[in-house]
Every structure is written in structure tokens, then in C-alpha cells.
Amino acid sequence: MNVTETVPIGATGVRVTRLGLGLAPIGGLYSPVGEEQARATVEKAWELGIRYFDVAPLYGNGLSETRAGAVLRDKPREAYTLSTKVGRLLRSGGTDGQRIWAEPVELMPVFDFSADGVRTSYAESLTRLGLDRADLLHVHDPDDFFAQAAAEALPALVELRDQGRIGGVSVGMNQTRSLIEFVRTGMLDSVLAAGRYTLLDQSAGAELLPLCRSLGVSVIAAGVFNSGILADPRPDSTYDYGRAPAALVERALAIEEVCSSHGVPLRAAAIQFPMTHPAVTCVLVGARSPVEVADAVEMASMSIPSALWDDLRAAGLLA
Template sequence: MQANELVTLARSGVKLTRLGMGGAAIGGLYEACSAAAARAAVEGAWALGLRYFDTAPFYGYTLSEHRLGEALRERPRGEFTISTKAGRLMLPDASVQPGADGWAAPLPFRPHYDYTFDAILRSHQDSLQRLGMAYVDILFVHDIGAVTHGAAHAHYWAQLTTGGGFRALEQLRSSGQVKAIGLGVNEAEVVVQAMQECDLDCTLLAGRYTLLEQAALSPLLAACSRQGNAIVIGGPFNSGVLAGNGKFNYADAPDAVRQRVARLGAVCEQFGVPLQAAALQFPMAHPAVVACIPGGRDVAQMRQNAAWFEQPIPAGLWPALKQAGLVDERAPVPAP
């Protein structure tokens, strides 16, 4: 599979390249990213033929949207696809400090969860202004779910349902202001719930269907295949642990996760395959999955991601991983 191969989402007509660029890194996730490096990363992705870019107001407390817009807005708008997210309003706050929520140098805005009708519409408009663009192609509801919100989940879920958040998404889609809607989440269960409430075009699922974990195979991915809810894989390295940075779910990886990663790496090494290449290619074999969006904080990382994505992998790797109990027997694997 080629990184710059185009795929069209059946429900919306939105076109994505199989490999896209996630925008958290240029927002300064874990470590600072200069404006020059961020622009070079976006331009490097463009030079590789990548035409799908994802961002969010939360990334760098609006920094990622500003940087992505600055790097892309002079390109022909019809030649690329942008997704961003709603669910947090970013309000001015001079007390924001470096390191807040893992952002190395966030801008002086504080996130406030709000999934109501008016808040979704406002978030969308705010994103357009930060990007400096007339429209985004895909709007995802960001970070909803029981794991994210704990005891407050019922409150925020009600904002999306009876509070009109889903209705706002549907209105934006029906009016043509966005082409596709969905969720951008780290939880599989809430996507299944949302599919009963709203007609989703696609979902950005971060970290829940990867080489490290495949619990989302059922019921989520099975339901998505039936209903046409296309899956974009975010966090293919599980926040970085599969790429060697020791992070899992945006925190230090526990010992059990590190040990499993070491076992995965050992099997990959037997076949002469970088663990990162296997991690990027594995989820693409599922029929519900249309694209994968690892991040990149500079041009070298974007080039490396593309090389891993396209690297030939011996067919024997996948059955070896299954035989070792490291990959679910039910999981589709890439064709040789």
C-alpha cells in the first residue's frame, strides 16, 4: 500500500490519502516544536504526496490549528482534506503554564468541555478562524466517553444527545458546511453507543486498534464494516510506546505494556522488520480502516513514517505474531 494512495469515503465522498499527518506533534505534544519545524513537517508531508491532515483545538491549546492553517492555506483548497474536532471550547487564560496537559508550550487558552448544540457550532467557527479557511472537510466530536469523563460521562453524553450536540453536527453536514462527521476518541465502546444516536460517516479511533491491542475488533469494527462508518487510525504507536518513546495512553507505559512491546519487537526483529513499520501497516488490513495518521514534529519524522508505511514485510511475520499470542487470531493481516 502506498502512502499517497487516495481513498474515497463511500458515505461522504471525502478523499483521504492512506497515510495522513496527525497534528498533535506540531502542537508540542511531549516536547516543544518550533514554528519552522512545524511548517517543514507539513511541507514535507505535502512533498510525499500526503493530502490528509488532522488537528484539534486542544492540540497545543489551539497552536496546532494555527500552524496547520498557516502552512496549508496558500495551497489550492480542493487538493487536501482537513479534519478538526469539537467538544472543548478554548477560553483565554493567562495562567496557562508550559507542560499543561502534556503540551510543551501551549498558547494561553484553557479547554472547557462543552458538547451542547451551541458549543459545537461555536467550536467549528473558532476552528475556521484559527485555520484561516472557509471550511473543514470532517468534524469529529473530541474525547467523549466513560474513560475520559468518569463519573461526569452521563452529563456530557446528555449534552451530545438531548443537549443537541449530535444535532449540531448533523446540521453542519446537511447544510454543507462540513462534508463528514464522526467521533475522534480513544475509546471503542462510546463509538458503538454513538452509532445508535447519530449517522456517523467516519471515526478517528486513537490507540484502540493497533499492533499492541485489538479489543476493538468486536463489536466496534464489525459494526463499522456493516454500517459504513469508516475508521481512521490515530495513535498507531499507542501514544509512542511502539515507536520507542515509552509513552502509553499519554502517560509512562506500565511494565506489562513495555514487556508486551518487547515481545512484539523481538518477533519483528526475527523477520528483519522495524516494529514501527509493522505498527503502521497492521491496522490497515481491516476492511473498516481507510487511513492512518501518525504524527510528525519535523520533516525527518514524516519521511520516516512514509518509509515504514511502505516497507515490504515478509508474509510470515503476521502468523508468527499470532502464534506467539501477540495478535488476535481474528484480526485481518496485510497481504504480501
């Protein structure tokens, strides 16, 4: 994968590098990161040619946006692409708290997929970022709010796009069923599919990816390590933000063994596998340190023989 190659999102003027940096980890995912390390992480990505950055109000309850913005607002705005998300407002007494964020903050998220809510969310994100626009807006995890998101949130984002205040409209989710229905509305330029087209889970390949390809909707593949298990499979590995079932650990170890037979680290195969599908535009990889950014770039750039994918399929380890 040429990590610094830029490619278009749908029919928009937005372009992203093949490898993007997911910035949930610098919000203190699982353990504290701190301001200095967060800044160094974003700077390292910039140094290595990554020009697509993804944040969200949820990540660290605002920390990811403020920390990313502290670096990016000093870069030439036309030189990079930024996405953030809508659907949660940060408020005192918010009830959507998640225990995975390790650094204390005063505000907590509350769901709001109304038209006014997503417009307010975007405005507040820009304040935290210290920027005047984002390039892509993802409606974030509207699992239990499909009707409102389709009727209110998406039209509000389309209006922002038509006004030139954003470049593209997207939805980001950890499941495919609703993403398929959102794509069918005809309002999307892209989808962010987290964890659903990976070495362990190719469920997006059945219907979502072919549909997106046929309609010209770009697919951003995130969660390629399935929360960690595909970076380093072991009995206490994390899968989809919880402890990985033993059967999945065993499967990940079997995949790793095939990768090793080709001299390919599992991490490299995990990052590059989504790009084997023509519907996938880019891959987002999260990082919490400059070392992790450098490793992601190295793994994404490594040459992988096509025989590796063939052997995984022959072994029944890939669909």
C-alpha cells in the same frame, strides 16, 4: 500500503490518503516545536504526497490549528482533506488544561458539547486555520458527555453537513464502548479510534470495527504507536500518555523480536497493522519534524510479509 492512494469516507464525497498526518505534535506535545519546524513538518508531508491532515483546538491550545493553517491555506483547497474537532472551546481561565503541552498560550480549553458550543468551536477553528471550511468534524473525547453529545453535538454536525459546510460527521475517542453507541445513532460517517486497534490493543476489533463495516462507517485508526511504546519500546516508554507498565514494555519487545526475524522494523508493523482490517480506511500518524514525517512514509510503504502477522498470532502476541 500505498500512502498516497485516496479512499472515500463512508458515503460522503470526502476522500483521504491512506496515510494521514496527525498534527498534535506540532502543537508542542511534550516539548516545544516552534513555528519554523512546525511549518517544515507540514510542508514535508505535502512533498511526500500526504493529503489528509488532522488538527484540533486542544492540540497546543490552538497552536496546531494556527500552524497547520499557515501552510495549508497556501495550498489548493480541493487538493487536500482537513479534519478538526469540536467539544472544547478555548477561553481565558479554561479549566481543561493538560500538562503535556510545552508551549505557553493565553487560552485554555473548556468542554462544551452543546449545539451552540460546537458551532462556535467550528467557527473559531476556521478563524485560527484561516480557511473557510473543514472536510470532517470529529466530536472530540465526549467520554463524560455522551448524552449531550448524542442529543446536541451530533445533530448540529449533521445540520452542518446537510448545509454543505462540512463533508462528514465523526467522533474521535480513545475507547470503544462509547464509539459503538455513537455509531448506532446512525449519524456518523466515520470514527477516529485512537490507540484501540494497534499491535498492543486490538479491543476495537471485537465489536466496533465489525459494526462500522456493516454500517458503512469508515474507521480512521490513530495512536498506532500507543503514545510511543510501539515506536521504541524501553523501560521509560510512554503508553496512552503515561508511563508504560513493565508488562506492556515486555510485550512490545517480544513483538519487536518477531518483527526483526522478518527484517521488518517495529514502527512499520505498528503503522501498517490497522490496515489489515477491512473496516479501517486510513491510518493517522503524528509527527513533530520533517524527519519523523519521512520515516512514517517510509515505514508505511515498506513491504510486510503476511507470515509476520501469522507468527505474531502463533506466539499469542496478536488476538
